[in-house]
Amino acid sequence: MSASLVEIDGVVKRFGDFTAVERMDLTIDQGEFIAIMGPSGCGKTTTLRMLAGLEDPTEGTIRIGGETMNGVPPHKRDTPLVWQSLALFPFLNARENVEFGLKMRGFDAATRKRKALDWLERLDIGEFAERNVDTLSGGQRQRVALARSLVTEPKLLLLDEPLSALDAHLVIRMQSVLTKLQRELGITFVYVTHSQSEAFAMADRVVIMSKGNIAQTGTARDIYRTPANRFVAEFVGRNNILSGTVTAATAENTHIETPVGTFTVIPEGPAPAIGQAVSFVIAADLVNITDQPQNTENSLSCTLISEEFIGSMVTLFLEAADGTEFKVQVQERALGSLDLKSGNALHLGWSADSAHLLTGETP
Amino acid sequence: MTPRALDWGLRGYIALVFVFIFAPIVFSMIFSFNSDRFPTIPLGSFTTKWYEAIWNDPDVWKAVRTSLIVSGCTAILATALGFATAYTDYRYNFRFKSAYLALVLLPPTIPLIIMALAMLAWLSKIGASGQVWSIILAHTVLTAPFAMAVIRLRLNQMDASIEAAAWNLGASEWGAMRNVIVPYCKPAIISALCLTAAVSFDEFAIAWFVSGLNKTVPVMILEIVQGNIDPRVNALGTFVFLTSMTLVIIAQVVLMTRKGVKA
Numbered sequence: 001m002s003a004s005l006v007e008i009d010g011v012v013k014r015f016g017d018f019t020a021v022e023r024m025d026l027t028i029d030q031g032e033f034i035a036i037m038g039p040s041g042c043g044k045t046t047t048l049r050m051l052a053g054l055e056d057p058t059e060g061t062i063r064i065g066g067e068t069m070n071g072v073p074p075h076k077r078d079t080p081l082v083w084q085s086l087a088l089f090p091f092l093n094a095r096e097n098v099e100f101g102l103k104m105r106g107f108d109a110a111t112r113k114r115k116a117l118d119w120l121e122r123l124d125i126g127e128f129a130e131r132n133v134d135t136l137s138g139g140q141r142q143r144v145a146l147a148r149s150l151v152t153e154p155k156l157l158l159l160d161e162p163l164s165a166l167d168a169h170l171v172i173r174m175q176s177v178l179t180k181l182q183r184e185l186g187i188t189f190v191y192v193t194h195s196q197s198e199a200f201a202m203a204d205r206v207v208i209m210s211k212g213n214i215a216q217t218g219t220a221r222d223i224y225r226t227p228a229n230r231f232v233a234e235f236v237g238r239n240n241i242l243s244g245t246v247t248a249a250t251a252e253n254t255h256i257e258t259p260v261g262t263f264t265v266i267p268e269g270p271a272p273a274i275g276q277a278v279s280f281v282i283a284a285d286l287v288n289i290t291d292q293p294q295n296t297e298n299s300l301s302c303t304l305i306s307e308e309f310i311g312s313m314v315t316l317f318l319e320a321a322d323g324t325e326f327k328v329q330v331q332e333r334a335l336g337s338l339d340l341k342s343g344n345a346l347h348l349g350w351s352a353d354s355a356h357l358l359t360g361e362t363p
Numbered sequence: 364m365t366p367r368a369l370d371w372g373l374r375g376y377i378a379l380v381f382v383f384i385f386a387p388i389v390f391s392m393i394f395s396f397n398s399d400r401f402p403t404i405p406l407g408s409f410t411t412k413w414y415e416a417i418w419n420d421p422d423v424w425k426a427v428r429t430s431l432i433v434s435g436c437t438a439i440l441a442t443a444l445g446f447a448t449a450y451t452d453y454r455y456n457f458r459f460k461s462a463y464l465a466l467v468l469l470p471p472t473i474p475l476i477i478m479a480l481a482m483l484a485w486l487s488k489i490g491a492s493g494q495v496w497s498i499i500l501a502h503t504v505l506t507a508p509f510a511m512a513v514i515r516l517r518l519n520q521m522d523a524s525i526e527a528a529a530w531n532l533g534a535s536e537w538g539a540m541r542n543v544i545v546p547y548c549k550p551a552i553i554s555a556l557c558l559t560a561a562v563s564f565d566e567f568a569i570a571w572f573v574s575g576l577n578k579t580v581p582v583m584i585l586e587i588v589q590g591n592i593d594p595r596v597n598a599l600g601t602f603v604f605l606t607s608m609t610l611v612i613i614a615q616v617v618l619m620t621r622k623g624v625k626a
Contacts, residue, residue, distance in 0.1 A: 079531070091549070
């Protein structure tokens with residue numbers, strides 16, 4: 001267990017009548033790559049700006065390296081931020097941009113130049129050092145912004161949707177650059193994004209935020225397989241959510257009656273009470289699909305609506321008798337002889353242990 | 364009318380507009396090299412004697428010196444004031460901000476003669492009229508809004524996060540001002556310096572009222588004209604025109620160079 005670097009303790013942020021962060025408690029470890037993800041307006045960027053000192057919490061404290069940061073102005077913190085707009089200085093060339101932080105810290109010109117060139121070289125853009133930043137491509141500008149933030153060797157790097165302006169293929173490239181850098185430097189990255197693929201691909205731990213609250217914190221796998229509540233289950237997507245009433249409950253099995261049938265779920269925690277209204281999710285990739293009725297504990301028949309083909313994976317969209325929508329994700333080669341004509345009747349089934357009971361409140 | 368004819372007609376119209384604007388100045392320039400005392404056609408012979416006359420006139424030198432001091436100091440003061448106002452507008456939101464902006468931009472809309480009279484009344488009341496710095500003060504009031512307008516345009520183009528980026532990288536508020544805001548606004552600042560200098564250099568009404576014995580070049584021109592017909596006016600006028608035009612052209616060129624001036 002490594003030492004904690006950032007402690008966000010009961011933080012609330014209000015702007016007039018608007019509450020951007022309602023309540024936030026989060027501890028971030030030294031050397032951790034953490035992604036804060038959520039829809040726009042969930043408070044993720046405000047959280048980042050509070051870490052950088054650009055906003056002060058209305059209530060609660062933020063500690064970085066054990067020191068309380070409330071009221072400490074941004075320039076007295078060592079929390080460089082990679083901006084969504086990159087915010088490069090247009091009147092400086094690439095090298096001068098990278099030197100900026102060193103200059104503000106009083107390094108002499110020779111040291112500044114050496115360190116800046118080292119970093120530009122390290123990020124493979126050494127040859128563009130003397131170029132005006134306006135003449136560089138999106139990916140190159142991205143690297144200048146990264147070098148500019150890392151040149152002062154901070155313990156903590158903040159990133160605010162830094163890849164959102166890049167082309168898809170560049171995003172993948174930059175993801176590997178970022179994860180590699182983070183591992184080599186061993187510093188903490190706090191990465192704010194609305195992109196699930198970016199967060200899941202890079203982060204050790206993902207924080208999902210909704211309306212100024214943390215909806216769930218966990219590894220990408222936790223978030224994906226065991227969403228804590230309906231919000232997370234919906235936000236992650238590719239999940240089927242069913243709601244119903246508990247009709248029978250033992251320690252091992254809970255039977256839930258829904259409009260499309262009665263299903264069995266194995267609760268991870270204490271069993272819910274009979275008569276309680278509950279929801280459970282079944283991930284799209286854990287559903288078996290066949291053209292013959294299935295003889296498992298959880299099965300139903302549906303009508304195929306459409307399919308979405310993305311290379312090796314296919315997502316099928318189906319509808320149950322009462323109109324409930326189902327998503328099923330299968331390997332393209334596993335489709336076999338299924339007759340995928342829209343309107344065809346198909347049969348779905350899943351084992352009780354692949355369903356997950358939603359126990360938490362949606363914030 | 365065919366489109367082609369219309370096209371040529373419009374071109375001719377533009378040419379006429381320019382002739383109308385510049386012909387008097389061009390004639391004044393031509394007559395400044397004319398040997399005849401009276402501006403009549405046919406012209407006399409070519410001469411530079413009017414230029415020699417003003418060159419050898421200590422009063423002209425004094426007036427040029429006053430004008431340069433006034434326009435130089437005005438440019439610096441008005442640009443500093445204009446920059447501060449523009450930055451306030453960019454950075455802060457406060458109640459009555461629109462009233463503040465309207466007030467700031469008001470001076471150029473006041474008729475010059477009213478402004479000049481008011482300045483004279485006010486400055487003599489506080490015992491500050493008839494000095495070189497009286498003119499500087501009055502011209503700063505008149506020209507600061509131009510500087511503010513030019514610099515405000517530039518600040519409006521700035522990515523709002525670059526100032527915060529400077530703080531984030533360890534720059535204090537002053538550090539960010541010196542290392543980011545001012546360099547970013549440099550083209551606009553140079554442009555504002557040139558424009559305010561040009562306006563001050565040309566300005567007659569206010570200077571005439573508050574200058575006392577410290578005549579600026581435009582005031583001197585009026586005094587020459589009042590006395591009698593003297594072609595020195597043409598020579599002096601040409602000099603004033605070329606000075607102002609140079610400043611205005613520099614201002615335009617600097618502003619139109621988008622990338623700004625490399626340090």
